[in-house]
Amino acid sequence: MSAAIIDGKRAAEHLRAEIGRHVVRLREQHLVTPGLAVILVGEDPASQVYVRNKARQAREAAMASFEYRLPYSVPQEKVLELIERLNDDPAVHGILVQLPLPPQVDADRVINAIRPDKDIDGFHPVNAGALATGGDGMVPCTPLGCLMLLKHRLGDLAGLRAVVLGRSNIVGKPMAALLLRESCTVTVAHSKTRDLADECRRADILVAAVGRPRMVPGDWIKPGATVIDVGINRIDTPDGKGRLVGDVVFDSAVEVAGAITPVPGGVGPMTIACLLLNTLEAACRQHGLPVPQGLMEAAWG
Numbered sequence: 001m002s003a004a005i006i007d008g009k010r011a012a013e014h015l016r017a018e019i020g021r022h023v024v025r026l027r028e029q030h031l032v033t034p035g036l037a038v039i040l041v042g043e044d045p046a047s048q049v050y051v052r053n054k055a056r057q058a059r060e061a062a063m064a065s066f067e068y069r070l071p072y073s074v075p076q077e078k079v080l081e082l083i084e085r086l087n088d089d090p091a092v093h094g095i096l097v098q099l100p101l102p103p104q105v106d107a108d109r110v111i112n113a114i115r116p117d118k119d120i121d122g123f124h125p126v127n128a129g130a131l132a133t134g135g136d137g138m139v140p141c142t143p144l145g146c147l148m149l150l151k152h153r154l155g156d157l158a159g160l161r162a163v164v165l166g167r168s169n170i171v172g173k174p175m176a177a178l179l180l181r182e183s184c185t186v187t188v189a190h191s192k193t194r195d196l197a198d199e200c201r202r203a204d205i206l207v208a209a210v211g212r213p214r215m216v217p218g219d220w221i222k223p224g225a226t227v228i229d230v231g232i233n234r235i236d237t238p239d240g241k242g243r244l245v246g247d248v249v250f251d252s253a254v255e256v257a258g259a260i261t262p263v264p265g266g267v268g269p270m271t272i273a274c275l276l277l278n279t280l281e282a283a284c285r286q287h288g289l290p291v292p293q294g295l296m297e298a299a300w301g
């Protein structure tokens, strides 16, 4: 038996198209154009590609996109000054500072400087706190994208056993909070977890977000489980071109799981679509307009 492949690329295309329709309506009816500002420090080639993709997809969804490139050696004060300026800029509704940052720039200070209602990554403590306590703040894009794929596949998640591998502030912890909000029974496993394989084998939903290439083999997976692979790891290949692999051994997992996300074409594209969704919502809130509801369900028909 072979798992269903969860097509994140296609789901993201649907979602972006639906977001684009809302953006056009917002401009026609309210003269508001959602604006996304992305700050990139340094010249890491992978980050550059990624930032370029975000800017292109923002424009394709009829949004305004502003890119700021700062040298790797930029002093922290300069980054904070730019954030202050964008906080006060009414054309900018969402601010994203690409992580990681160079050592002289303290990521926590930078994240804390972003106005919480413009924090489309959902990393600010105000938004993290809202998610943890059941309030409605900005939800981090990668976990939000994972949740959409899960609900699309499974419908109601209540009562399912979910295991989240990884406890980062950007994926693991918010993912666990979202699944708990959906009434899953949630386990967060990490590098110090004992009997990791057995923990994983109990999962109806397994979310792998550790950033270690092909760490999770097929025999850690319960037959029929839904597997969400958040890892995007570039590995070397004999031909020298390299390729992307997830945190899960896809070829063995696909034989056991009920459904699985591929890498590439799974979680990654959904992350960017959710970034645009958060920017649209931020623009609505900042202009006192109602936030469009049920966007993802509408996108999937």
Ligand SMILES: Nc1nc(=O)c2c([nH]1)NC[C@@H]1CN(c3ccc(C(=O)N[C@@H](CCC(=O)O)C(=O)O)cc3)C=[N+]21
Pocket (backbone or CB within 6 Å): 050, 096, 097, 098, 099, 100, 121, 141, 232, 244, 263, 264, 265, 266, 267, 268, 269, 270, 271, 272
């Ligand atoms: N403040 C901040 N927010 C982020 O959301 C953030 C960040 N910093 N730093 C870097 C990581 C990385 N990330 C990706 C998102 C989508 C793909 C993606 O769409 N990947 C394609 C493949 C792209 C390729 O071929 O290289 C896929 O999985 O199908 C990849 C990586 C967001 N990040």
